[in-house]
Amino acid sequence: MTDRIKKFFQKKKVDAKFKLAGPGHKLSESTLSSQSSNQSRKDAPIKRMGLSEESKVAAEAALSRLSQRRENPAFNTSLAAIQAQVKKELENEKANETASASKSSTTEERKEIEMDLPKNFAASGVYFKCPLISNDILPRDEWKRNIKTFLYEQLEQERGLTACLMIQSCNSNREKIDTCVETLCKYLENIITYPEEEKYQKIRMSNRAFRERVQPLEGAMELLQAAGFVQEKLTNAEGVEEEFLVFHADNVPSVESLTTLIDGLRTAEPIQLELDRNLQVLLPSQAANKVQLPPSFYALSPEEIKREQQLRAEAIERSQMLRTKAMREKDEIREMRKYKFAIIRVRFPDGILLQGTFSVYERYNEIHEFVQENLEHDLPFVLNTPTGHKLIIEEDANKTLIDLRLVPATVLTFAWHSSVAEQIHNSPNKDVYLKPEVMVLVQEIPTTPELLRKLTLSASSSDY
Structure with missing residues (x-):
């Protein structure tokens, strides 16, 4: 069954590549005719519809805002700033349309705070x-939605x-999934074991066990349809x-298909996701500014963590003199288990930092x-x-x-x-550490002679 699942996904990948390959041609068709037909399709004028009234108004407003910003010399024209500003304006416009006047100011302030936080x-x-x-x-x-x-x-x-x-893959409660699987297997095993028993070929949908164990789970009804x-x-x-x-034997190829x-x-196992390292290359100044962890790194909500941390700090103050080393280590591990992911930074002798995201249970x-x-x-x-x-x-x-003890974030020193x-030490490229394609990921590279020299060395270096 495992091989069958692998072949299933391989076939889907091949089908996707085939669809992207473009239109086909007959074997008897000459190359010249196919080229001419392709050229005619390329040369054909593309008909475009005129802008609607709403689009014209939106375009004029955008041009007006752009002209105002060009007059402002302090306006930041970097791509990140533009994207953030556009996103903020769209969210504010949507909030103004849907929210009442009394709540609009509060919503805008909250969104401005959310836009500022990711910078750190x-x-x-x-x-x-x-x-x-x-x-x-x-x-x-988003992956869960795409998989579904x-x-x-x-x-x-x-x-x-x-x-x-x-x-x-489409259900989250592991205990309910296992219960559903066992119930479905029991339905099918009864049909195989007692093929002449009519009571095993019908499932009353108002039955409590069916309504609680089977019907609510994604894919369960589809499985029963596939079983006939x-x-x-x-x-x-x-x-x-x-x-x-009601089971109909005519709806399945054979009883053996129920065994399958x-x-x-x-x-079958859930479709697994692989954690992306979210590779970043940072300068020391950038690493010093980017120290906050996003909410997705926590196993608990930030509010719950703050509250628990406050209670624990008060308890530690009361019993600090009585705490042993073992007790402190136990609390330290408990604290780290609040996190699902960790940021690992590796500092190289030239000051550059390599950053990646890891699960706290990775090795x-x-x-x-x-x-x-x-x-x-x-x-080595x-x-x-x-x-x-x-x-x-x-x-x-x-x-x-x-x-x-590398959770939730730590800086390791490379040597x-x-x-x-x-x-x-004797190599002319002793200051080169990272690959050229990795070095180009350095954000906002300052044009200093020293850094340019390192980038040049990295691009031209050869293996030892």
């Missing part, structure tokens, strides 16, 4: 990848397998008509590989914690970020391993 955030958020579906990098909530849409689009082609994936069940109105023992799901569905229900080996894949030279190195502890891959590879220190 170490990361704009937490982002994920899903290679099985596409190469997009999106927040978790993707699976619903596949129902007509692979209803049974898709329904199994929907149950696992059809919704019908039947007369019950009291002579009253009510809704039933049971196997799919018990072996040090992931950090080591992250740094290694961005280095210009594949040579060590990372030092702020307390001076050397992180050695042989000893710390399987320790989590919580075990190493070449002692075995290659002399080799690096």
Whole structure:
């Protein structure tokens, strides 16, 4: 079943690439004719409709605002500032249309604060990848919507397998998912075991177990349809008509297909998301300004964390003299478990910082590989914690970020391993650390001769 799921996603990827390849041509068609037809399509004038009255008014207003800003020499014309300003204006206009006059000023102040906060955030958020579906990098909530849409689009082609994936991927409560799977498997196993028993071929939809365990979950009804069940109105023992799901053997190829569905229900896993590192390269001044963590890094809401921290601080003050080292370490670990993700920065000897986002339960080996894949030279190195502890891959590879006390954010210092220190010292490119394609990610690079020299060295350096 696992191989079947992999083939399912591979086929979807091939189909997507095929659709993007453009129009096809007949084998008997000459190259010249196809080129001429393509040229005629390119040369054909594109008909555009005129602007509507609303669009004209919006365009005039935009031009008016733009002309006013050009007269203002202090206006920041950087792309980020323009995007933020446009977003703020759109949100303010929408708020003015939908909110009453008494609440509009409060809404605008709140939105201005929200627009200002991200400037101090170490990361704009937490982002994920899903290679099985596409190469997009999106927040978790957006990926959940995309996965749900993707699976619903596949129902007509692979209803049974898709329904199994929907149950696992489109529902959040793990306990309810397991209960639903076991209930569905029981329905199908009864049909296989007792093919002549009519009572096992009908499910009363008003049944409490069905309404609580099966019906509310995404994909459950689709799975029953794939298993041959059809919704019908039947007369019950009291002579009253009510809704039933009735099994029809003609709706499935064979009884063996029900066994395949049971196997799919018990072996299918949720479509997994991969945490994107959100790679950033920062100058020391930028790293000093970007110190706040966004709300998506917390396992609790910021308000809950502040309240709990306040209560804990008061308790510590009362019992500070009685607390042992073990008790303090226990509280420290409990504090770190409030976070789901951590910011790891690696400072190089030239002052440049490499930043990545990690889950608090990832292991040090992931950090080591992250740094290694961005280095210009594949040579041994060590990372030092702020307390001076050397992180050695042989000893710390399987320790989590919580075990190493690297949560919620920390700066590790990079150093070449002692075995290659002399080799690096004698190299003409000893000041080059990161790959050229990584160095170009430095934000707002100042045009200082020293930094330009390092970028030039990075671009022209060769492997040792």
